[in-house]
Amino acid sequence: MLNQALVQDVIHEALTTGGDFAEVFVEDTFKDSLLLQGGRIDKSLSGRDFGVGIRVYNGFHSAYTYTTDFSREGLLKTARHAAQAINGNTQVNVQPFQHEQAPVIHEINQLPQSVEKARKVNVMKNAADIAGNYHDSISQVRVNLLDEEQNVLIANSDGKFVEDKRVHSRMSIAAIASNEHDMETGFYGPGAVQGFEFFENLDLNHYAKEAARIAVTNLGADPCPSGKFPVIIDNEFGGVIFHEACGHGLEATSVAKGKSAFANKVGEQVAPDIVTYIDDGTIPNEWGSINVDDEGNKPQKNVLIENGILKGYLVDQLNGRIMDTEPTGSGRRESYRYAPTSRMTNTYIAPGESTPEEIIANTEHGIYARYMGGGSVNPATGDYNFAINEAYLVKNGKIDKPVRGATLIGNGPKTLQTVDMVGNNLGHGAGMCGSLSGSIPVNVGQPTLRVSEITVGGRKEDA
Numbered sequence: 001m002l003n004q005a006l007v008q009d010v011i012h013e014a015l016t017t018g019g020d021f022a023e024v025f026v027e028d029t030f031k032d033s034l035l036l037q038g039g040r041i042d043k044s045l046s047g048r049d050f051g052v053g054i055r056v057y058n059g060f061h062s063a064y065t066y067t068t069d070f071s072r073e074g075l076l077k078t079a080r081h082a083a084q085a086i087n088g089n090t091q092v093n094v095q096p097f098q099h100e101q102a103p104v105i106h107e108i109n110q111l112p113q114s115v116e117k118a119r120k121v122n123v124m125k126n127a128a129d130i131a132g133n134y135h136d137s138i139s140q141v142r143v144n145l146l147d148e149e150q151n152v153l154i155a156n157s158d159g160k161f162v163e164d165k166r167v168h169s170r171m172s173i174a175a176i177a178s179n180e181h182d183m184e185t186g187f188y189g190p191g192a193v194q195g196f197e198f199f200e201n202l203d204l205n206h207y208a209k210e211a212a213r214i215a216v217t218n219l220g221a222d223p224c225p226s227g228k229f230p231v232i233i234d235n236e237f238g239g240v241i242f243h244e245a246c247g248h249g250l251e252a253t254s255v256a257k258g259k260s261a262f263a264n265k266v267g268e269q270v271a272p273d274i275v276t277y278i279d280d281g282t283i284p285n286e287w288g289s290i291n292v293d294d295e296g297n298k299p300q301k302n303v304l305i306e307n308g309i310l311k312g313y314l315v316d317q318l319n320g321r322i323m324d325t326e327p328t329g330s331g332r333r334e335s336y337r338y339a340p341t342s343r344m345t346n347t348y349i350a351p352g353e354s355t356p357e358e359i360i361a362n363t364e365h366g367i368y369a370r371y372m373g374g375g376s377v378n379p380a381t382g383d384y385n386f387a388i389n390e391a392y393l394v395k396n397g398k399i400d401k402p403v404r405g406a407t408l409i410g411n412g413p414k415t416l417q418t419v420d421m422v423g424n425n426l427g428h429g430a431g432m433c434g435s436l437s438g439s440i441p442v443n444v445g446q447p448t449l450r451v452s453e454i455t456v457g458g459r460k461e462d463a
Contacts, residue, residue, distance in 0.1 A: 001026045001153045002052075004097050004161065006072060011094055011157050013079035014056045018088030021057040022079075025294065026070075026153040027336040030113050036124040036143040044117070051336035054079050058088040060322050064339035095159030102164035102291040103298075106284055110196040111167065112147035120145055123199045124171070127208045131175040134212035137219055139183075140176040141212075147196070154296035162296040168441055169198040170287070170430060173208050177215035184404070186214030187389065191287040191430035191441065214371060214390045217402050224391060224406035226458035230366035231408065232359055232394065232450045237372050237429030239444035243347050244377040245384040245412025246277065247444075250304050251330070252319035252342040253436060254379045261382045261413045262310060270310045271416045274352050277305035279314055281329060281345030287430035288346040288443035295331035295340055302328050316342040334438025341437045348445030352422025356448040359421045361397040367406065367456055368392040368399055375408075382412030385457075407457040415451055423448035 007024050014022035028050045035043040052075060053066040063085035067078040124143040131141045150166040170191030177184050188211040192198045233241065254260040262270065271277070281290045281299030290299050295317050303311050315323065316331035319342055332343035360368070368391065375386030386408045393400040428445035
């Protein structure tokens with residue numbers, strides 16, 4: 001991507017004002033995005049993005065610049081811009097590069113760029129047909145297909161010189177059900193660190209029908225009542241509530257600044273002993289997995305909470321300096337336009353011993369959240385507000401009628417403490433996570449679990 005001699009010259013230039021560490025991040029990305037709507041391709045975007053980011057440290061301070069000019073003079077000029085923000089007196093001996101290729105944890109069989117668009121469109125049409133034929137009330141189906149090949153080089157003044165290839169593939173299916181009075185949408189968006197083989201092996205019958213079924217179910221649902229209830233949250237994307245309300249609070253990005261409800265609590269009981277919370281970037285081919293992070297460090301299985309005890313945080317290099325803690329392979333960024341910081345990969349609550357059926361049977365009255373939607377959270381406090389995409393009442397230990405318009409309102413650390421049953425059916429759901437270093441692929445996951453009480457917001461007419 002760039003020869004070693006040039007990269008070394010750029011690092012030397014970045015250190016001329018007394019920085020104590022410099023890093024170069026080179027990216028060459030190919031991306032294809034297709035939208036099928038109304039049975040035809042409505043939008044097709046393909047592109048290539050090449051750029052270089054340069055970062056310099058001086059103690060706990062850092063400067064970051066980037067450029068799309070990869071000529072020698074362009075890169076040296078960008079390095080000088082970064083150096084100008086640093087005023088130090090350190091004399092760093094740049095270490096000889098130790099070239100390494102990132103280990104291939106995730107097998108890729110068909111690179112996206114080698115596949116004709118017609119094959120991609122056929123898969124999309126099949127998904128749209130399945131969803132559209134599910135029920136007469138399905139009035140529209142939108143199918144998005146995204147594939148991406150990102151090639152990166154990460155080099156720094158400590159002698160690291162790592163190259164990596166990342167491939168992501170994802171399909172999202174949105175089905176709209178409508179009648180004379182209402183319109184409801186169902187959604188499913190599976191993804192993986194795989195090539196085109198992901199789409200060929202995808203169970204379209206399951207995912208497309210689920211998207212349509214959610215829409216049809218919500219179309220006939222009553223408004224959700226409001227109040228405080230026990231809430232059963234199903235597996236897979238149900239884990240988004242703990243990703244947002246707890247996971248972000250365990251990232252060094254907020255912990256190092258003291259802006260986290262979990263700061264300075266290592267060793268403390270922050271959840272019941274049935275809760276173990278893990279971030280693992282090494283799971284083969286999962287949507288949030290990586291070969292190396294965006295600082296060139298190997299991913300690992302980070303047990304953040306074990307049997308209710310807070311064990312540690314997700315740490316990048318810069319915040320690791322501040323916290324005097326080793327990085328955990330958690331430095332991530334969307335692209336060369338962003339400096340990396342600590343981010344999640346595949347974050348999930350480990351399976352427990354209860355079956356989903358036992359959890360439901362032991363709930364006399366409450367809400368069953370089968371599919372969670374999006375929401376918002378304040379990382380400093382953990383306060384959150386999340387929509388439920390598909391919800392049901394629970395009565396006398398059984399799933400009752402569907403309800404719509406439900407939201408969950410609460411505080412992440414407090415909700416974590418009120419988990420009182422954990423199922424044995426761990427599942428993962430694919431999503432995109434936005435933070436200081438841009439939008440990145442992450443998995444959220446959990447088994448079915450029950451929270452003893454959450455405030456549930458319903459429709460205004462039920463207030």
